[in-house]
Amino acid sequence: MISAVRSWPKGRAGTRWLLGAGIIACLVMLPVIALFLQAIQGSAGLWSHLVSTVLPTALVDTGILLVGVGLITAILGTSTAWLVTAYAFPGRRLLEWALLLPLAVPTYIIAYAYLDILHPIGPVQGAIRWLLGYSSAREFRLPDVRSMTGCILLLGFVLYPYVYIPTRAMFLTQSANLIDASRTLGISRRAVFWHVALPLARPAVAVGVSLALMETLNDIGASEFLGVRTLTVSIYTTWITRTDLPGASQIALSLLMVVVALVAFEKWARGKQRYSTGAQRSRAFEPRRVSPAKGLVLLSAGIVPILIGFGAPAIYLVNEAWKRIEFAGISPRFLSEAFNTIVLASAATIITVLFGLLVAYASRLRPGAATAWLQRLSTLGYAAPGTVVAIGVLIVLATFDGFIDRTAMAWFGVSTGLLFIGSGAALLYAYSVRFLAISAGGIDAGLARIPVSFDHASRVLGQSAAGTFRHVHLPLSKAAITAAGLLVFVDCVKELPATLLLRPLNVETFATHLYGEAARGTYEEASIAALAIVAIGILPVILLSRMGQGRQ
Amino acid sequence: MTPQAQDRTLELRNVSRRFGATVALDDVSLTIASGEIICLVGQSGCGKSTLLRMIAGVDVIDGGRILLNGQEVSGPSRFVEPEDRKIGFVFQDYALFPHLTVEQNILFGLRRRPKQEATARTAEVIAHIGIVHLKERYPHMLSGGEQQRVALARALAPQPDILLMDEPFSNLDRGLREKVRDETLSLLKGLGTTVIMVTHDPEEALSAGDRVVLMKAGRIVQAGSGYDLHDRPVSAYAAEFFCAFNKVSGAYRNGHVETAIGRFAQALDAGDGTPLTLYIRPQGISVTPGPGGDLSGQLKSRMFLGEVEQLAISVDGLEQPLQVRTMHRLPPDTETVGLSVLPDSWLVFPAA
Numbered sequence: 001m002i003s004a005v006r007s008w009p010k011g012r013a014g015t016r017w018l019l020g021a022g023i024i025a026c027l028v029m030l031p032v033i034a035l036f037l038q039a040i041q042g043s044a045g046l047w048s049h050l051v052s053t054v055l056p057t058a059l060v061d062t063g064i065l066l067v068g069v070g071l072i073t074a075i076l077g078t079s080t081a082w083l084v085t086a087y088a089f090p091g092r093r094l095l096e097w098a099l100l101l102p103l104a105v106p107t108y109i110i111a112y113a114y115l116d117i118l119h120p121i122g123p124v125q126g127a128i129r130w131l132l133g134y135s136s137a138r139e140f141r142l143p144d145v146r147s148m149t150g151c152i153l154l155l156g157f158v159l160y161p162y163v164y165i166p167t168r169a170m171f172l173t174q175s176a177n178l179i180d181a182s183r184t185l186g187i188s189r190r191a192v193f194w195h196v197a198l199p200l201a202r203p204a205v206a207v208g209v210s211l212a213l214m215e216t217l218n219d220i221g222a223s224e225f226l227g228v229r230t231l232t233v234s235i236y237t238t239w240i241t242r243t244d245l246p247g248a249s250q251i252a253l254s255l256l257m258v259v260v261a262l263v264a265f266e267k268w269a270r271g272k273q274r275y276s277t278g279a280q281r282s283r284a285f286e287p288r289r290v291s292p293a294k295g296l297v298l299l300s301a302g303i304v305p306i307l308i309g310f311g312a313p314a315i316y317l318v319n320e321a322w323k324r325i326e327f328a329g330i331s332p333r334f335l336s337e338a339f340n341t342i343v344l345a346s347a348a349t350i351i352t353v354l355f356g357l358l359v360a361y362a363s364r365l366r367p368g369a370a371t372a373w374l375q376r377l378s379t380l381g382y383a384a385p386g387t388v389v390a391i392g393v394l395i396v397l398a399t400f401d402g403f404i405d406r407t408a409m410a411w412f413g414v415s416t417g418l419l420f421i422g423s424g425a426a427l428l429y430a431y432s433v434r435f436l437a438i439s440a441g442g443i444d445a446g447l448a449r450i451p452v453s454f455d456h457a458s459r460v461l462g463q464s465a466a467g468t469f470r471h472v473h474l475p476l477s478k479a480a481i482t483a484a485g486l487l488v489f490v491d492c493v494k495e496l497p498a499t500l501l502l503r504p505l506n507v508e509t510f511a512t513h514l515y516g517e518a519a520r521g522t523y524e525e526a527s528i529a530a531l532a533i534v535a536i537g538i539l540p541v542i543l544l545s546r547m548g549q550g551r552q
Numbered sequence: 553m554t555p556q557a558q559d560r561t562l563e564l565r566n567v568s569r570r571f572g573a574t575v576a577l578d579d580v581s582l583t584i585a586s587g588e589i590i591c592l593v594g595q596s597g598c599g600k601s602t603l604l605r606m607i608a609g610v611d612v613i614d615g616g617r618i619l620l621n622g623q624e625v626s627g628p629s630r631f632v633e634p635e636d637r638k639i640g641f642v643f644q645d646y647a648l649f650p651h652l653t654v655e656q657n658i659l660f661g662l663r664r665r666p667k668q669e670a671t672a673r674t675a676e677v678i679a680h681i682g683i684v685h686l687k688e689r690y691p692h693m694l695s696g697g698e699q700q701r702v703a704l705a706r707a708l709a710p711q712p713d714i715l716l717m718d719e720p721f722s723n724l725d726r727g728l729r730e731k732v733r734d735e736t737l738s739l740l741k742g743l744g745t746t747v748i749m750v751t752h753d754p755e756e757a758l759s760a761g762d763r764v765v766l767m768k769a770g771r772i773v774q775a776g777s778g779y780d781l782h783d784r785p786v787s788a789y790a791a792e793f794f795c796a797f798n799k800v801s802g803a804y805r806n807g808h809v810e811t812a813i814g815r816f817a818q819a820l821d822a823g824d825g826t827p828l829t830l831y832i833r834p835q836g837i838s839v840t841p842g843p844g845g846d847l848s849g850q851l852k853s854r855m856f857l858g859e860v861e862q863l864a865i866s867v868d869g870l871e872q873p874l875q876v877r878t879m880h881r882l883p884p885d886t887e888t889v890g891l892s893v894l895p896d897s898w899l900v901f902p903a904a
Contacts, residue, residue: 453647456610459634460641461661462710467635471660475651 014365014465018374021362024355025377028433031392032384035256038249038395050250058234058251062258064148065155065223065230066213072156073212074205076305077163081201082193083302085171088287089295095302097545100165102158102309104537106494108221108511109530110158111151112518113313115225116320118145151226157309159215163208165544170204171197189288206269213262217255218385220497225518231255232497235387239394239501249395252388259383314534320527333508334528341509341532344424344499345492348431353485355432356439361473364447364455365465375440382437386430386497393430393502397421422504430498435491439484446480447473483543493536561586561621561746562607562714568615569602569770576602578770579616584714589740589747591761593754593793599770600750604716607748608641609634621713640712644719646703648691654678654702655687661710673709681705681739696724697732704736708745715740717749721756733760754794758782766790788829788901797831798874801903804828809900812869813847814893818900827903834877836897839863841882845890849874854882865889 084096102110118124120137134140144150182196183189223230231251239248290298359378363371381389397420408416420426450473458468474481496511503512510529517526562584569577577599584590592600605611607618609625609632617627620639625632648657658677662670678687681701691699700720707715720736721729737760740747751757757764758778765775774786785791802811804826809816811830822828838845849865852873856862861881864873874891882889 451645451647453643453645454649456605456608456634457641457643457647457649457706458660459610460608460637460639461706462635462664463660464633464635472649476649 014362017358017362017365017465018371020358021371021374021378024359024436025374027429028378028381028436030396031389031430031433032256032380034395034399035249035252035388035392038246039253041246050247054234054238054251055254057229058231059254061148061228062217062230062232062255065152065228066216066258066262068148068152069155069159069216070209070213072152073160073163074209076156076160077208077212078167078198078201078205080160080302080305081164081168081171082197083298085168086193086197086287087295087298088289089298090292091295091299091302092287095299095306096168097541098306098310099302100161100541100544101306101311101538103161103544104534104541105158105310105313106221106496106511106533106537107155107158107215107219108225108496108515108518109317109533110154110309110313111222111225112514112526112530113316114145114150114154115518116523117312117316118142118150146225146227148226148228151223151228154226155216155219155222157305159212160305160309162212162215163205166204166208167201170201203270206266209269210262210266214259214383214385217258217262218387218497220387220500221515221518231258232385232387235391236497236501239391245391245395245398248391252391255385255388259385259388263383317527317531317534320523321531324525324528328525330528331525334525337508337510337513337529338532340507341493341511344427344431344509345489348428348435348492349485349489351428352432352435352439352488353443353481355436356441356443356484357481359436359440360444360447361469363444364452364473375444379437379440381433382435384434386434386495386499387501389430389434390498390501393426393433393498394421397426397429421502424504424507427499427502427504430502431488431492431495434495434498435488438487438491442480442484442487443477446477446484449480450476486543487540490536490540494533561588562748563619564603564607564616565619566616567603567606567613567618567626569599569606569611570614575770577606577613580767580770580772581616582765582772582775584746584748586746587744589737589760589762590749591757591764592748592750592767593752593757593764594767594773596752598767600752600767601718602770603767604641604718604748604750607714608639608716609637638710638713640707640710640715642700642703642707642715642717642720644722646691646699646723648694648699648702648706650691652690653687654683654689654691654694657691657702658706658709661706677705677709681708697728700724700732700736704739708743712745714746714748717747719750719752722751722753758794766793785899788831788904791831791899791901795833796875797833797899798837798872800830800832800870802828802830813867813891816893816898816900820900828900829903831899831901832874832893833897834862834875835860836894837874837876837878838892838894839865839876839878839880839882840890841886841888843888843890845892847891847893849889849891851882851886851889863889865891867891 080099084092084099105113116122120141125137125140125142128142129135129137129140132140145154178200179192179196182192187195217230217232219230220232220236222228224233224236231254235248235251235255238244238251355378359375363375384392398418401416401418401420404419405416408414420429454472454476455468458472459465463471493509494511496515499509499511500515503509508516510533514526514529514533517523562582564580564582567577567580568575580599580603592603594600602611606613606626612631613626618625620632620637623632624630625637648654649660652660655674655678658674659670662673665673678684681704683698683701683705686694686698686702691702694702700723703720721733724732733756749760751760757766758781761778763775764778764781766773766781768789774781774790776784781790782794785794791797800811800813802809802816804810804818804820804822805824807817807819809818809828809830816830820826820828847867849867852864852866854861854863860877860879863876863878863882865876866873876891
């Protein structure tokens with residue numbers, strides 16, 4: 001909507017909401033700005049040092065990883081989406097939602113699980129040797145999973161649902177009539193995929209791949225365990241092992257450039273095409289019945305990615321966790337980690353949902369260029385990888401902590417120390433910045449389903465803007481708000497890079513514990529923590545599959 | 553008709569509103585007296601619904617002032633929030649809250665009152681509108697006509713000074729629409745409510761309102777009684793909005809408009825030779841079979857509509873055939889007809 005800057009009459013409702021949304025946008029922008037300032041502050045010598053040492057390898061590795069993961073996710077996501085929309089075979093319905101399951105497995109957990117599953121003396125290689133008649137790992141072994149290839153494959157198998165979801169939706173909503181039309185124009189059933197369905201789905205594939213690549217850039221655990229030196233890993237080690245904040249922020253800034261390039265790529269890959277659904281309700285896509293034998297082949301093909309991306313690691317984790325519990329029971333350490341994880345994630349969820357409500361409702365009360373920009377700025381954090389957000393938050397709060405400490409020292413003669421960073425406030429801040437897009441986006445979509453005339457009716461019937469929110473919007477968008485909250489909660493539980501950098505001293509969550517043990521190469525209780533994360537991660541998968549069902 | 557100061561319920565003074573580069577309302581002034589039923593009519597995008605939203609206070613104005621009972625509610629110095637304006641609003645989509653029952657929907661506007669009073673008022677309105685049997689239901693369980701009545705009850709419950717209605721009957725089926733409209737308007741007249749109703753339907757505007765306000769591109773074209781607008785339109789636009797005229801070009805000469813189909817006496821303050829357009833109502837032309845009348849023409853096509861028959865008749869010297877509506881039955885094999893333009897069935901406007 002085009003709207004010139006206008007002076008509003010005093011006392012018009014929504015001013016406070018607008019102010020709140022403005023403050024939130026500033027809070028979100030602050031870490032990015034701080035990062036930028038810190039990075040240009042760093043001496044020029046540091047830049048040349050970075051360029052000659054860390055950056056080239058990190059950039060090349062990141063680049064190879066992105067291209068590889070992009071290809072794998074595009075191929076897996078598109079082919080599985082076509083499989084379940086174009087063909088009717090027994091088990092298709094099950095496959096439709098089971099293909100989402102790898103979403104429940106964070107990248108660092110799949111790497112952690114496969115390090116053990118594919119270990120030279122692990123179950124898979126042992127079975128192969130037994131089958132081939134070898135007796136020891138010295139005689140026969142598979143290529144080491146700790147490699148770029150291993151990393152690309154593993155990330156591809158957990159991230160392909162990001163492509164599968166939008167592509168399948170595109171196949172379902174767009175193609176039916178067009179595919180019928182193309183068949184009447186003489187294109188064979190087989191050629192339809194290459195000539196009609198795939199070109200049509202290109203924007204969806206582009207969106208999905210760019211999301212999967214964002215996750216790849218965000219990943220810290222998998223790359224590190226598998227020995228791939230990405231930019232994200234470099235940021236982490238620069239800060240943790242060398243305590244070099246300007247250096248870390250400079251690499252973070254380079255990473256941010258990669259994100260910008262990624263967004264540009266998505267825009268380019270989508271092309272100039274605009275795919276409107278058309279005014280008339282498009283007919284549901286009619287899948288083609290296949291013979292039982294062919295159906296079995298298709299079903300097996302569809303099960304492979306689920307097995308690799310979810311089945312095998314899940315079975316492995318259940319098995320390992322069971323062994324551990326039988327051996328040692330559930331330790332108090334596990335319980336305290338559960339407590340930490342849930343408290344941190346819940347607090348972040350509450351903050352993020354409240355902020356999301358404020359941002360979404362402000363743009364509803366005052367639609368226009370101003371609120372559209374505020375909303376865009378507030379949701380910027382989702383594109384920024386966790387490490388980038390964490391370094392930014394670190395700079396902001398360290399400055400703030402230093403200021404408070406000096407002030408308290410000067411006025412009261414007391415040192416407050418690292419007030420924010422030490423208390424976990426930093427972590428909540430980072431979570432909120434990173435996941436505000438999920439909550440604001442979900443709530444915005446929920447509110448969009450409520451006609452504006454409801455707002456007007458309520459106002460005219462005597463409710464203030466806030467009262468309208470409480471009595472009309474809140475009850476009518478409960479489901480959307482709950483869903484947004486659930487997604488944020490689960491993402492907070494799974495989040496590793498920011499948690500690793502910003503958690504208060506001696507506070508362990510499931511994710512950081514798992515990281516610690518995997519990095520040390522010990523496998524004590526981590527399987528239980530990993531299993532807990534995967535179990536919680538299944539919740540949004542269920543939610544997504546139910547939403548998918550509703551759309552049909 | 554200038555209403556007295558004390559019963560000027562609503563005054564709009566030079567109200568303007570822009571959305572980016574589009575001017576939605578341009579210097580609109582209008583005064584509405586207590587108990588009046590006003591119909592705002594015009595094509596979509598003419599600003600009529602925007603005007604309604606400005607009056608309700610759910611949108612702001614860029615210029616001018618709105619006064620309610622003599623108090624400024626929108627203007628440079630003051631903006632009264634919609635919840636403090638005592639205005640009722642019936643929305644085009646009714647905007648019934650889907651999570652509340654009919655009774656709760658009506659109670660919604662009475663939250664500021666003591667509970668007992670609110671319940672009593674709700675019961676009273678429900679009984680008056682005749683929706684007692686619906687009060688436990690949710691909006692999705694109601695038919696279109698029922699929803700419309702609930703929306704009306706909800707808007708009337710807080711006893712507003714003015715009731716605004718945005719295309720309140722457009723969502724109803726054709727047969728039902730007239731019945732619901734008649735019932736609603738007689739109810740509102742009985743209550744003495746001041747009503748501003750928006751419609752795009754010329755017939756509805758003419759029949760429903762005490763006063764009709766025709767708008768175009770954010771401006772008021774003409775305001776007056778239905779008879780004024782239909783019989784004495786101030787412009788070609790107003791004329792054509794309410795009637796599908798035959799347009800015949802001509803020129804002014806000696807107190808007459810001279811056209812290809814004759815001279816029409818009209819005293820105008822115009823020089824000889826001024827180009828003019830003659831607007832003739834389709835029902836203002838009498839037709840007889842065979843040659844005769846003031847003029848003769850060839851019957852091109854006929855469309856039987858029930859009460860009347862619509863004829864297209866080509867006449868020498870006219871580019872377009874004349875459209876005629878007649879109750880007179882012509883024999884099936886009629887080819888040549890005689891035509892006469894009846895007095896008081898034509899208007900003259902400057903040539904477009």
